[in-house]
Amino acid sequence: MKIKGAELIIRTLISEGVDCVFGYPGGAVLNIYDELYKFSAQIKHIATCHEQGAAHAADGYARASGKVGVVIATSGPGATNLVTGIANAYLDSVPLVAITGNVACSFIGKDSFQEVDITGVTMPITKHNYIVKDVNRLGDVIHQAFAIARSGRPGPVLIDIPKDVQQSECEYVEYSHQPAPVATNGRSTLRKAAELISACERPYIYVGGGIINSNATEELLEFADLIDAPIGSSMMGLAAVPHDHPRFLGMTGMHGKYAASQILAESDLLIAVGTRFSDRATGNKAEFIKGKKVIHIDIDPSEISKNIPAYVALLGNVKTVLQQLMAELEQRRRPAWRQALQAIKDSPDSRLEMPPGQLNPETVIKAVRRHASDNTVVCTDVGQHQMWTAQYYNFSQPRTFITSGGLGTMGFGMGAAIGACFGTGRRKTILFTSDGSFHMNMNELATAVSNQLPLVIVLLNNNALGMVRQWQTMFFEQRYSNTSLARRTDYVRLAEAMGAVGFKVDALSQLETILDKAFAEKGPVLIEVTIDQDAKVLPMIPPNGTIRDIILKA
Amino acid sequence: MDNDEFVISMLVNNEAGVLTRVSGLFARRGFNIDSLSVGVTEQAGLSRITITAHGDDYIKDQIIKQLAKLQDVKVVKLMPFNNSVMRELLLIKVQADRDTRSSLLEAASVFRAKIVDLKSDSVTLEITGERSKCEAFVEYLRPYGIVELCRTGLTAISRGLKPLKDSKSFEEESSVKE
Numbered sequence: 001m002k003i004k005g006a007e008l009i010i011r012t013l014i015s016e017g018v019d020c021v022f023g024y025p026g027g028a029v030l031n032i033y034d035e036l037y038k039f040s041a042q043i044k045h046i047a048t049c050h051e052q053g054a055a056h057a058a059d060g061y062a063r064a065s066g067k068v069g070v071v072i073a074t075s076g077p078g079a080t081n082l083v084t085g086i087a088n089a090y091l092d093s094v095p096l097v098a099i100t101g102n103v104a105c106s107f108i109g110k111d112s113f114q115e116v117d118i119t120g121v122t123m124p125i126t127k128h129n130y131i132v133k134d135v136n137r138l139g140d141v142i143h144q145a146f147a148i149a150r151s152g153r154p155g156p157v158l159i160d161i162p163k164d165v166q167q168s169e170c171e172y173v174e175y176s177h178q179p180a181p182v183a184t185n186g187r188s189t190l191r192k193a194a195e196l197i198s199a200c201e202r203p204y205i206y207v208g209g210g211i212i213n214s215n216a217t218e219e220l221l222e223f224a225d226l227i228d229a230p231i232g233s234s235m236m237g238l239a240a241v242p243h244d245h246p247r248f249l250g251m252t253g254m255h256g257k258y259a260a261s262q263i264l265a266e267s268d269l270l271i272a273v274g275t276r277f278s279d280r281a282t283g284n285k286a287e288f289i290k291g292k293k294v295i296h297i298d299i300d301p302s303e304i305s306k307n308i309p310a311y312v313a314l315l316g317n318v319k320t321v322l323q324q325l326m327a328e329l330e331q332r333r334r335p336a337w338r339q340a341l342q343a344i345k346d347s348p349d350s351r352l353e354m355p356p357g358q359l360n361p362e363t364v365i366k367a368v369r370r371h372a373s374d375n376t377v378v379c380t381d382v383g384q385h386q387m388w389t390a391q392y393y394n395f396s397q398p399r400t401f402i403t404s405g406g407l408g409t410m411g412f413g414m415g416a417a418i419g420a421c422f423g424t425g426r427r428k429t430i431l432f433t434s435d436g437s438f439h440m441n442m443n444e445l446a447t448a449v450s451n452q453l454p455l456v457i458v459l460l461n462n463n464a465l466g467m468v469r470q471w472q473t474m475f476f477e478q479r480y481s482n483t484s485l486a487r488r489t490d491y492v493r494l495a496e497a498m499g500a501v502g503f504k505v506d507a508l509s510q511l512e513t514i515l516d517k518a519f520a521e522k523g524p525v526l527i528e529v530t531i532d533q534d535a536k537v538l539p540m541i542p543p544n545g546t547i548r549d550i551i552l553k554a
Numbered sequence: 555m556d557n558d559e560f561v562i563s564m565l566v567n568n569e570a571g572v573l574t575r576v577s578g579l580f581a582r583r584g585f586n587i588d589s590l591s592v593g594v595t596e597q598a599g600l601s602r603i604t605i606t607a608h609g610d611d612y613i614k615d616q617i618i619k620q621l622a623k624l625q626d627v628k629v630v631k632l633m634p635f636n637n638s639v640m641r642e643l644l645l646i647k648v649q650a651d652r653d654t655r656s657s658l659l660e661a662a663s664v665f666r667a668k669i670v671d672l673k674s675d676s677v678t679l680e681i682t683g684e685r686s687k688c689e690a691f692v693e694y695l696r697p698y699g700i701v702e703l704c705r706t707g708l709t710a711i712s713r714g715l716k717p718l719k720d721s722k723s724f725e726e727e728s729s730v731k732e
Contacts, residue, residue, distance in 0.1 A: 119571065120571075120574070123571075123574065123575060123578055124578060124582050127623075127625070128624075128625040128626075148625060300623070301619050301622065301623075302616070302619035302620050302622070302623050304619070305612070305615060306616060306619075
């Protein structure tokens with residue numbers, strides 16, 4: 001069957017199981033959009049307000065659903081507007097396929113209208129990228145792109161398709177899927193890891209987003225029971241373990257829980273699973289590993305000994321590796337270690353509570369949690385509200401916490417929440433944001449309204465760029481350079497003007513009633529909550545610090 | 555040769571942009587390339603890149619692992635100095651007059667260099683060999699007045715039958731540090 005390149009793109013997407021894509025039309029993708037129109041029964045396209053929002057939406061969709069997110073943009077500015085979204089997906093290992101149009105092949109390299117070398121631009125922030133100049137390669141390239149995006153350590157892949165390639169005819173062939181090869185670990189390496197675990201006295205399991213990517217929560221908990229060890233997580237690994245699981249200590253690192261970081265410091269064996277030891281998670285790397293050996297389990301060989309030297313490295317899908325490792329282990333009981341860590345958990349330093357009975361981030365986030373279900377997806381922007389959400393929102397299920405970890409992208413939240421809504425079949429979705437982050441991409445509220453998404457946006461308004469202000473307070477002698485912005489935005493009227501519902505909460509007494517109303521709405525709701533400008537994210541381990549430097553009180 | 559120098563050989567898809575992917579990776583990870591040579595191989599569609607760089611074990615390890623992650627890199631391997639043949643080609647142009655020409659030709663013969671161009675006021679020589687030999691030759695010629703020189707960068711091949719393409723893929727290996 002002879003078809004045009006543009007039709008081949010859509011048919012190939014459908015054969016990859018794609019039923020929802022995000023994007024923004026334009027001159028160099030007109031042919032693709034024409035096919036989207038024809039195939040609208042099989043594939044839904046969500047037009048955002050800006051390509052960055054579309055890229056974040058595809059990212060949020062992928063994280064919520066576990067499928068590959070797809071975003072389409074035109075050449076030039078359309079393509080460059082994707083860059084932050086692609087980088088965000090790259091840093092957080094999110095499977096994403098970005099399709100960009102480009103000017104016709106004969107116009108490439110001539111600085112033509114809306115021409116940009118987007119494969120050149122995105123080379124450092126994609127797992128791989130392609131420019132397809134021959135329509136006969138197009139089908140294979142798209143299938144390869146999906147395979148690369150979802151295999152191994154997931155990540156974004158970009159395909160740049162010149163306009164004339166979309167218009168050229170080629171033969172369409174149905175494609176058959178081939179399973180990707182899996183890395184295997186030698187028995188001797190597994191034994192070595194098992195020996196270390198048996199010989200140690202104070203093991204600690206430290207998990208990252210790899211547990212969520214490989215759907216390995218069950219194996220992780222079984223493993224922890226088998227070796228009798230506590231579990232701490234990075235921010236990316238936070239929802240991998242239910243918050244109330246007796247073995248779970250919570251998040252470690254810069255704004256992690258005292259007990260999670262203190263117990264890690266006292267351990268003699270660190271078993272790191274699906275994590276890359278970000279500097280925000282480790283602080284001072286030399287101190288971080290003092291007095292302990294590290295077993296590192298990860299799918300990406302380049303992460304082994306990149307940030308923290310591994311004594312034993314086990315490669316592969318962490319779910320499989322944990323199963324292999326458990327086969328080499330026997331049940332252990334470590335009463336002394338349990339007793340020691342219980343004492344730390346019971347210490348007054350482990351309590352991080354804001355004053356009850358007032359409107360503050362903790363009371364707001366916990367009240368929102370009571371209105372949500374265990375499977376409600378929570379997205380965030382970046383800054384203080386993000387850390388407070390990580391600290392106070394008690395997550396129960398994997399894929400319910402969607403946040404920009406590695407890149408720290410302010411403005412991520414609106415797009416991500418829209419994507420997450422579609423990724424969960426339009427389930428109620430929560431976005432925690434702030435006045436700073438919301439102003440970055442608030443245009444996407446219009447997208448949420450167009451699609452009548454059941455989105456509850458909780459905007460913590462402290463009239464400042466709170467996280468930067470906190471650093472200015474603590475490390476720059478209160479010189480508040482450009483963080484008190486004196487915005488006059490009326491969020492309730494803004495929400496209404498854009499077709500959403502708006503509420504404002506100034507006192508704790510109003511909170512429950514307004515949340516009841518907000519959660520009863522079918523479409524998007526924006527709730528502005530006024531909080532103290534000097535509320536801080538605590539505890540805090542200063543950059544490159546250790547647990548001994550932890551700041552517990554303001 | 556510096557003792558923290560190392561040589562990496564890799565087979566890559568012979569496609570547009572591959573060299574940019576490789577060199578770009580070095581740039582953004584902060585690794586320096588000392589020399590680089592590229593050429594086609596016995597297999598259609600595959601090129602071979604030889605890179606010399608220097609750094610400690612951490613840098614060496616990261617370079618190889620990060621290169622292995624590039625989709626266009628099919629095989630990447632550290633070339634052991636004691637079990638590889640490593641060669642470089644050097645072209646060097648030296649001032650020469652009636653008085654110095656004969657001693658230059660003598661030196662060329664000792665170093666097994668070839669005369670590739672001879673003029674009344676200059677001589678251009680070609681030499682192939684290990685890097686230390688090329689460097690010794692340059693030093694020897696320096697007093698004569700070097701006009702210009704150019705080097706291809708190192709290329710390397712393993713001793714014995716086993717070709718690079720049959721090397722074990724890096725990703726299959728787990729490791730234990732002793």
